Amino acid sequence: MTRRYDASAFEPAWVARWEDEGLYEAVEDPADPRPRFYALDMFPYPSGDLHMGHAEAFSGGDVVARYHWMRGDNVLHPIGWDAFGLPAENAAIKRGFAPGPWTEANIEQQAASFKRMGMSFDWSRRLHTSDPDYYRWTQWLFLRFFHKGLAYRKESPVNWCPKDATVLANEQVIQGACERCGTMVERRNLTQWFFKITDYAQRLLDDADELVDWPERVLTMQRNWIGRSEGAEVTFAIEETGEEITVFTTRPDTLWGATFFVFAVEHPAVRRLAELAGTWEQVEPLVRRADQTSLVEREAADTREGVFLGVYAVNPVNGERIPCYAAPYVLTGYGTGAIMAVPAHDQRDFEFARRHGIEVRVVVQPADDDPLDGATMTEAFAAEGVMVASGPFDGHLTPASIAEVTTWLEGAGRGKGAINFRLRDWLISRQRYWGPPIPIVHCPTCGEVAVPDDELPVRLPEDVDFQPGGESPLARHATWKHVACPTCGGEAERDTDTLDTFVDSSWYFFRYCSPGYEDGPFRREDVDRWMPVGQYTGGVEHAILHLLYSRFFTKVLYDLEMVGFTEPFPRLMNQGQVIFDGASMSKSKGNLVEPMPLVQRWGADTVRLTMLFAGPFEDDIDWKLIAGDPDKRPGVHQWLGRVFAAVSDAVASTGEEPEALVRLTHKTIKGVTEDVERFRLNTAISKLMVLTNEMRTALDAGGGARAAATALTQMLAPLAPFAAEELWRVELGNESSVHRSSWPVFDPALAADTSVTLVVQVDGKVRDKLEVAADITETDALAAARASDGARRALAGLDVRAEIVRAPRLVNFVTRS
RNA sequence: GCGAGAGUGGCGGAACCUGGCAGACGCGCUGGACUUAGGAUCCAGUGCCCGAAAGGGCGUGGGAGUUCAAAUCUCCCCUCUCGCACCA
Numbered sequence: 001m002t003r004r005y006d007a008s009a010f011e012p013a014w015v016a017r018w019e020d021e022g023l024y025e026a027v028e029d030p031a032d033p034r035p036r037f038y039a040l041d042m043f044p045y046p047s048g049d050l051h052m053g054h055a056e057a058f059s060g061g062d063v064v065a066r067y068h069w070m071r072g073d074n075v076l077h078p079i080g081w082d083a084f085g086l087p088a089e090n091a092a093i094k095r096g097f098a099p100g101p102w103t104e105a106n107i108e109q110q111a112a113s114f115k116r117m118g119m120s121f122d123w124s125r126r127l128h129t130s131d132p133d134y135y136r137w138t139q140w141l142f143l144r145f146f147h148k149g150l151a152y153r154k155e156s157p158v159n160w161c162p163k164d165a166t167v168l169a170n171e172q173v174i175q176g177a178c179e180r181c182g183t184m185v186e187r188r189n190l191t192q193w194f195f196k197i198t199d200y201a202q203r204l205l206d207d208a209d210e211l212v213d214w215p216e217r218v219l220t221m222q223r224n225w226i227g228r229s230e231g232a233e234v235t236f237a238i239e240e241t242g243e244e245i246t247v248f249t250t251r252p253d254t255l256w257g258a259t260f261f262v263f264a265v266e267h268p269a270v271r272r273l274a275e276l277a278g279t280w281e282q283v284e285p286l287v288r289r290a291d292q293t294s295l296v297e298r299e300a301a302d303t304r305e306g307v308f309l310g311v312y313a314v315n316p317v318n319g320e321r322i323p324c325y326a327a328p329y330v331l332t333g334y335g336t337g338a339i340m341a342v343p344a345h346d347q348r349d350f351e352f353a354r355r356h357g358i359e360v361r362v363v364v365q366p367a368d369d370d371p372l373d374g375a376t377m378t379e380a381f382a383a384e385g386v387m388v389a390s391g392p393f394d395g396h397l398t399p400a401s402i403a404e405v406t407t408w409l410e411g412a413g414r415g416k417g418a419i420n421f422r423l424r425d426w427l428i429s430r431q432r433y434w435g436p437p438i439p440i441v442h443c444p445t446c447g448e449v450a451v452p453d454d455e456l457p458v459r460l461p462e463d464v465d466f467q468p469g470g471e472s473p474l475a476r477h478a479t480w481k482h483v484a485c486p487t488c489g490g491e492a493e494r495d496t497d498t499l500d501t502f503v504d505s506s507w508y509f510f511r512y513c514s515p516g517y518e519d520g521p522f523r524r525e526d527v528d529r530w531m532p533v534g535q536y537t538g539g540v541e542h543a544i545l546h547l548l549y550s551r552f553f554t555k556v557l558y559d560l561e562m563v564g565f566t567e568p569f570p571r572l573m574n575q576g577q578v579i580f581d582g583a584s585m586s587k588s589k590g591n592l593v594e595p596m597p598l599v600q601r602w603g604a605d606t607v608r609l610t611m612l613f614a615g616p617f618e619d620d621i622d623w624k625l626i627a628g629d630p631d632k633r634p635g636v637h638q639w640l641g642r643v644f645a646a647v648s649d650a651v652a653s654t655g656e657e658p659e660a661l662v663r664l665t666h667k668t669i670k671g672v673t674e675d676v677e678r679f680r681l682n683t684a685i686s687k688l689m690v691l692t693n694e695m696r697t698a699l700d701a702g703g704g705a706r707a708a709a710t711a712l713t714q715m716l717a718p719l720a721p722f723a724a725e726e727l728w729r730v731e732l733g734n735e736s737s738v739h740r741s742s743w744p745v746f747d748p749a750l751a752a753d754t755s756v757t758l759v760v761q762v763d764g765k766v767r768d769k770l771e772v773a774a775d776i777t778e779t780d781a782l783a784a785a786r787a788s789d790g791a792r793r794a795l796a797g798l799d800v801r802a803e804i805v806r807a808p809r810l811v812n813f814v815t816r817s
Numbered sequence: 818g819c820g821a822g823a824g825u826g827g828c829g830g831a832a833c834c835u836g837g838c839a840g841a842c843g844c845g846c847u848g849g850a851c852u853u854a855g856g857a858u859c860c861a862g863u864g865c866c867c868g869a870a871a872g873g874g875c876g877u878g879g880g881a882g883u884u885c886a887a888a889u890c891u892c893c894c895c896u897c898u899c900g901c902a903c904c905a
Contacts, residue, residue: 175901175902215821215822216821216822217820217821217822217899217900219821220820220821220822220900220901221820221821221899221900221901223820224819224820224821224900224901224902225900225901227901227904229904229905231905247905248904248905249905250904250905251905262905303903304903328903329903329905330903330905331903331904331905333904334904334905335904335905339905340905341905342905346905347818347903348903348905349905351903420904420905421904422901422904540899540900543900544900601856602856613829613830613842613843614829614830615829615830616830619823619830620898620899621829622829625828625829625844626828626829626843626844628828628844628845631856632844632856633856633857634844634856635842635843635844636843637856638843638856638858639842639843641858645858682829682830682831682842682843683830683831683841683842685842685843686830686831686841686842686843687841687842688842689841689842689843690841690842693842757838759837759838761837761838761885761886763885763886764837764884764885764886764887765886766838769838793872801885802885803885804837804885804886806837809837809838810837810838810886812837812885812886813885814885814886816885
């Protein structure tokens, strides 16, 4: 009987049945001979129900996990929630709830939605980062960093979001605005906790070369973020005080062209030097303004502003005295916060020099062009050339001379080769409630003291006014912070800041390997058995933040001998964003489309297929363009209807399976396998559609299609797990799940065509097409082509000068010379 | 400005890795069949132009090049998206 497709009739039942059968639990038995495969999805924030982006990302990840099960792997496909942090906390406060219960409620909702969508998660390993059993180990790991000198506290200018009332990491500031709320970030001098990620800058950069299965754009973003520059450090002396100020430059070959010297306005020497020289009155307004304006305002401001400090620096290569300025265009966080300025060969210095009437001295001339004149040039010359007016280096060619000058500086004790990174240390403390308390006690006599491991977790109190307000809510609690110093027993105070959410999410994938482990964050044997992750799937918005931090964590844990590898995610897949009519979806815009109502109406398989068939997984999906009329039946739903009809008819069919269908079945297995391996799910689905159409043709002609139906159902299983299971067990009559069946294999002999289309061209234009045997000889192919109607017509009256024969695909007659 | 990626029908996209039938598959649209009038289903057509048809011409952002042959390889240009953005 032809079976009608009605998803609601069986999808919920399979959810329950799969759970009863424990179908998706990873097997821990070390004696299990199957290869292990760790399919990891970036865990979600519980800030509401699932959105369309989750539907796409997790559908893709689920295909990978299910495919690997069918390939015979022992698959670990866990799920958890990134439950701490600003997104959840802000959403809860906005709605008048406490973050904890609100987060829990969302998690339950998302969990139910994931199950309804047919995600093959191993629920026994579920974790929440806000659970004390989890954040205990987040704190424990923080202390390992602390003891190793990789977690430290310092006062420095930091990013402050006035709306969220907390500091932010550099990575959380997007174009000068808070990553979360979009408010312009301010700069404040505060004492904060940092992770010393800069110690790992070179390794993060070097190991990126190994990540060949990462999207190129993500690697590029990470490399740019780390921002390595090679150059030299050169020490200048301040004439008036004799103090030495070191600068970093990538162009030591232009040292002889330095005609002024610039300090960042925040540089600690600025005030002292200005007061000494009696210029503080002129300098102070600039310093104060830079301190108070937001980063964006500062960048948009007069870019070549600056004030003469009244003192002079001595150029170590020629003893020349050059004026010192303070200017906002020199950044305090990069290099040493002071620069030598070479206006002839740096555009920024050039503009500053012209503005302030400073000499522009050319020390590199273009090799094959008219010589430059510093007095008249209109822009800096940064290209390669010949060094001039540079003492012992006159005539040397740059950039080769950079290394020569560096060596010479080192020999003369005036400088040394140096490497600088753009990457800054990771600011991890937050003045907010919803995160793991930093497990440190501040003691007046002992200083910063680690909370002993056996006193972890330092629990987050629940009786707290968690409204943000400039200091951490934990500081406002009446009693929480008062403790005895673990070292001396005297009166002391807990650190009242909490850890950045990204600390929680930098190690969760290790915890999945040892769920519930009580003697540490994870067992090394477990982690080394499952990891590195076989396939990591998630959004490109984490290209820098989460992925860089997780790589950093893994390297630190490697150095602590807690894991046996240095890269956690060798294979990364980023799904594109789901947008609507060119804009991001949001409730305020009224263009939010949520997956669960669609699941209710059309079924989970339809939602999964819609996302996966829309285009390449890594491309953005514009819902407005793919969805069509919301009241019309989606195309993939119609296809599933045809699949149900074809498979059920095939079961009832008694005829012989036609050769063309057998052949197509094997070709499809070959093609779909390749597509799934390469994550090309849109084309995998299209190939299954073609097979479905061919089955229909065969059945309508009275033929059989049972083998095709079996293969189609199995290949459908990772993509549309409910429909495939229903067909597999009910229509095809199998006892056990299609999701534990073996992925079909193709017979190469049957996957190859016996006859192919021979294209006949004249001068590269198609003039005829012939069906020929796949093993046709070149001679026969040429003869057949020559005899074809199309060729005869097109060649009439023309001389054939050459015949290109590529049997069995093509023959091209060339008539032109 | 620097870096990365992308430009193919009315739409999403396929073919690009490996040069050889451009437009698979689906949506939409047009015409038809059927009917218990349904979220139907099925059949046919659907790049553009000329033509009744046969057939022909044009066609993958633009321009050059390599080649018997270019969406595909090379170079230049244009446009768009994303990321970074005074990083010395």
